[in-house]
Amino acid sequence: MTAESFRKIFPALGRKVYGKDLVYFDNAATVQRPQSVLDMWNSLTVNANANIHRAVHKMAEDATEAYEQARTAVMNFINAGAREEVIFTSGVTASINLVAYSFGEKFIGEGDEIIVTEAEHHSDIVPWQMLCERKGAVLKVIPVDDTGRIEIEKIAGLCTPRTKLAAVTHVSNVLGLVNPIDEIVRIFHSKGVKVLIDGAQGVVHEKVDVRKTDCDFYAFSGHKIFAATGTGVLYGKKELLDSMPPFMGGGEMVGTVRFTGTTYAPLPLKFEAGTGNFTGAATLKPALELAAEMISDRDLNAEYAAVRDYLYDELTHFDGLHLYGTTNDMSDRIPLFSFSIDGVHHEDLALILDKMGVAVRSGQMCAEPLMDRFGVSGMLRASLLPYNTMQEAESFIAALQKAVAMLR
Amino acid sequence: MEEKSLQESENEIVDEFSMFDEWLDKYEYLIELGKTLKEYPEDKKTDDRLIKGCQSRVWLDYKVEDGKIWFNADSDAIITKGIISLLIRIYSGRTAAEILSSDFSVVDRIGLKENLSPTRANGLVSMIQKIKQVAAENI
Numbered sequence: 001m002t003a004e005s006f007r008k009i010f011p012a013l014g015r016k017v018y019g020k021d022l023v024y025f026d027n028a029a030t031v032q033r034p035q036s037v038l039d040m041w042n043s044l045t046v047n048a049n050a051n052i053h054r055a056v057h058k059m060a061e062d063a064t065e066a067y068e069q070a071r072t073a074v075m076n077f078i079n080a081g082a083r084e085e086v087i088f089t090s091g092v093t094a095s096i097n098l099v100a101y102s103f104g105e106k107f108i109g110e111g112d113e114i115i116v117t118e119a120e121h122h123s124d125i126v127p128w129q130m131l132c133e134r135k136g137a138v139l140k141v142i143p144v145d146d147t148g149r150i151e152i153e154k155i156a157g158l159c160t161p162r163t164k165l166a167a168v169t170h171v172s173n174v175l176g177l178v179n180p181i182d183e184i185v186r187i188f189h190s191k192g193v194k195v196l197i198d199g200a201q202g203v204v205h206e207k208v209d210v211r212k213t214d215c216d217f218y219a220f221s222g223h224k225i226f227a228a229t230g231t232g233v234l235y236g237k238k239e240l241l242d243s244m245p246p247f248m249g250g251g252e253m254v255g256t257v258r259f260t261g262t263t264y265a266p267l268p269l270k271f272e273a274g275t276g277n278f279t280g281a282a283t284l285k286p287a288l289e290l291a292a293e294m295i296s297d298r299d300l301n302a303e304y305a306a307v308r309d310y311l312y313d314e315l316t317h318f319d320g321l322h323l324y325g326t327t328n329d330m331s332d333r334i335p336l337f338s339f340s341i342d343g344v345h346h347e348d349l350a351l352i353l354d355k356m357g358v359a360v361r362s363g364q365m366c367a368e369p370l371m372d373r374f375g376v377s378g379m380l381r382a383s384l385l386p387y388n389t390m391q392e393a394e395s396f397i398a399a400l401q402k403a404v405a406m407l408r
Numbered sequence: 409m410e411e412k413s414l415q416e417s418e419n420e421i422v423d424e425f426s427m428f429d430e431w432l433d434k435y436e437y438l439i440e441l442g443k444t445l446k447e448y449p450e451d452k453k454t455d456d457r458l459i460k461g462c463q464s465r466v467w468l469d470y471k472v473e474d475g476k477i478w479f480n481a482d483s484d485a486i487i488t489k490g491i492i493s494l495l496i497r498i499y500s501g502r503t504a505a506e507i508l509s510s511d512f513s514v515v516d517r518i519g520l521k522e523n524l525s526p527t528r529a530n531g532l533v534s535m536i537q538k539i540k541q542v543a544a545e546n547i
Contacts, residue, residue, distance in 0.1 A: 018431050345485035347463040348439075352487075355431040363463045377484070378463060406439055407486055 001300045003307075007387040009034045009290075020357030023392045023399075028173050028201055028336050028383035029361055030223045036286035037226055040066075044279045052278045053252060053269070066282035071268070073285040077292060078218060079209045080235050084267035087234040087241070088281045092200045093123040095219035095234035096167070098271060099196055100127035102244040103165060110136035113163040115193070117142040117150050118373055119172040122366040124198045128167060142168075144373060148175035148325035152184055159191035166195050170202025174367045174379065175325030176336030178206065182213050189214065194240070200224055204385070205334045207295055210235050227287035228280030234271070241267055248273040294386055304386040307393045308335035311382070314397045315339060320404075324374055335384040338365065344407045346378045352403040358396055414506050417498045418514045425518040434519075438490030445493045448482030459534050464488045468538055472546050476501050479539065491520065491532060499539050507543035512536050 007013045012032040015022050024032060044066055050059035052067050067088075074086045089095045108114070114128045118141055132139045140158050143151050150168070166188045171178050181202075185195045196217035199208060203220040210218050217240075222231030236244075246253055246264055250273035255263030264270045294300060309330060315323050320342035327333050340346060350362035361381040364371050371378060382396060412420065428434045452469045459466040464485030471478050479500040481492045498514060499507050515521045515532060 345464060347485045348487045352432070352435055355435055377465075406436060 001297050003300065003303050003387060003389045006294070006297075006300055007389070009036070010387055011035060011038070013387060017357050017359075018355055021395075023358040023388075023395055025382040025384055025388065025392075025396060026359045026361050027385045027388075028224075028381065030229065031204065031226055031385055032387070033228070034226055034286070034290050036290060037228065037283045040283050040286050041228055041279060044282055049279070051275055063278060063282075066285075067278045070282045070284040073288045074233055074235075077208070077288040078203075078233075078235055079211050081211060082238055085235055085238050085241065087236065087268045087271045088276055089219075089232040089234050089271075090230050090277065091221040091223070091232035092198060092219045093127075093221075093232075095217075095232055096124055096196065096198065097127045098234055098247045099217055099219075099236070100131045102247045102271075103194075103240075104131040104135060106244050107164055108135045108137050111162055112137045113140055113160060114138070115140045115142060115155075115158055115163060115166040115188075117168055118144045118369055119148070119150060119175055120167065120169055120367070120369075121173050121198065121200065122368070123200075124167050124169060125369065138162075141369075144175070144370070147327065148172070148177055149327075150179055150184075152180065152187065155184065155187045156191065159188070159193055161192075163191065163193045166193050167198065168195065169198040169200070170208075171205060171334055171336070172325065172367075172370075173201050173336070174338045174365050174370050174381070176334050176338070176383075177325050177327060178202070178332050178334060181215065185213055185215050201334070201336065204291060205295075216240055222280065222284055222287065225284075225287055225291050227283045228277065230277045231280040231284060233284070238267065241271070246270050246273070250274045297386075300386050303390070304335070304384075305330070307384065307388060307390050308333065310390065311335060311337060311384075311393050311397070314393075318397075318400070320344075324370075324379065335388075336381065337383070338379040338381040340376050340379050341404060344404055346380045348407050349380050349400075349403055352406060353396075353399055356399040356403070358399050414498060414502055414510055418510065418517075421494055421498065421514060422517045435487060438487050440490070441493040442483075442486040442489030445482070445489045445496075446480065448480055452480075453482065459538060466492065466535060468535065470542055475503055477504060477507065477542060477546055479542075481535075491515075492535070494518075495535065495539065504543040504547040507539065508547065512540070 010032045013024060048059050048062035048066060050063045052064040054060060071083050071086050075083050080086055089098060108131060114137060116125055116128055128139055142154055145151055168179060168184055170181055181197055188195045194216040197215045199218050199220040204225045216237050218235040220233050223229040253265050253270050253273040255265055315321055315337055321339050323337060323339045346362040350360055353360055363378045365381060425434060453467050457467045457469050459468055464483050466481060466483045466488060468481045479496050483489045483492060
């Protein structure tokens with residue numbers, strides 16, 4: 001399959017902005033949705049808009065079926081051991097907050113330690129800070145070096161017998177470097193530390209196998225892997241999830257409710273209180289089917305790698321441009337490029353590029369500690385998916401040159 | 409030469425922007441305006457003069473002289489500086505009553521508000537709020 005044929009199934013990619021062809025390079029923020037996902041959403045909204053797991057009528061049965069099929073699809077996609085290990089949430093932020101609350105209630109006490117990396121998104125920092133405040137625990141940070149690489153050789157030295165949990169991103173949403181999560185998990189486990197992997201950026205870029213990686217938790221959002229927005233997944237090892245208390249109380253998550261006491265439903269419903277975005281969650285099935293196809297398509301990925309290498313080369317040779325997240329081994333890198341340009345403000349660049357039809361992200365990218373690490377107030381980020389073409393990459397570089405010339 | 413009224417300045421700016429058919433040309437003009445904005449003293453880039461709500465930072469300073477309010481402002485982003493220069497052209501050197509007689513629709517009328525990112529539009533709104541507030545305090 002070619003990028004040109006792949007992109008045809010995404011209606012949004014055919015649109016124009018300000019009369020120009022859209023170049024959508026903000027995929028790390030959200031990805032566009034394929035026709036199969038749109039069709040499923042529409043069809044379920046018309047034919048199966050009924051609350052799941054409750055009523056016995058036909059529409060409710062169809063809605064439940066679609067929702068639970070998506071759970072099976074997620075299990076297969078990440079190679080979880082059981083359907084019970086797949087919890088539906090509203091997104092990776094909700095998944096991490098669930099663990100921070102629930103794991104925190106059970107296992108974190110005063111003086112215990114949680115470790116994150118300097119390259120985390122705010123969603124993988126703030127919930128842990130809140131947990132530390134609640135419990136009097138301590139947050140420790142693995143630094144990144146000047147190239148943006150996590151200094152994994154420092155992990156063992158940071159761990160103490162009080163370290164209970166580490167939260168590490170699979171791929172940084174700023175640096176685009178793929179972290180060696182299997183190795184990271186192995187090091188932490190050797191110190192008796194549980195590991196949560198933030199898969200927000202990673203899950204759409206390489207085949208995730210939670211059992212091979214052996215992580216204790218893996219979290220990702222649906223909207224970054226072709227599914228409806230407001231959907232997400234928390235994978236957790238069954239025995240761990242079983243031992244954790246519920247996060248939110250409410251409908252669905254209960255066994256029996258009496259004013260004298262309530263029992264809780266078994267996994268996974270224990271963690272799915274209330275009516276969630278069941279229609280959205282169901283779209284994870286067509287979304288993940290497409291993602292699996294995309295990740296395994298050789299021709300498509302060869303083209304994708306060529307686009308990545310072209311952009312890396314152009315950006316590293318661009319006058320006055322500082323690229324964050326550099327490597328000698330391009331297999332460690334996804335085409336997500338954050339940079340700053342001397343004498344040009346990132347917001348001005350983004351505004352001008354927008355008027356040329358190029359959608360990129362500017363600002364702190366929800367990673368203020370990383371901005372501080374590199375001494376900048378913000379960056380510009382171009383992030384691609386295999387539906388982006390070489391022609392778009394060339395247009396982007398030309399637009400960037402033109403914008404910089406206007407602004408300098 | 410007779411000084412232009414606030415409304416005349418507003419209309420003049422709307423006219424200037426109506427000449428551009430292309431979005432990019434509007435921004436090119438804003439960049440030019442930003443580059444020629446009067447220098448803002450470094451020691452006045454203090455937190456109490458900083459306007460929140462932008463991806464870029466904006467500092468706004470003012471003084472009252474002979475019943476007129478004089479604004480001076482700066483930003484680390486050039487397009488924001490361009491917008492600042494428009495606002496200064498309209499609102500600086502006016503009496504508080506004149507400023508408050510404006511309906512502040514000029515930004516809408518030149519089509520900038522909906523074409524700046526929401527965070528940017530909020531920064532612009534904050535800047536206008538601040539100008540209104542200063543006028544109200546000095547009426």
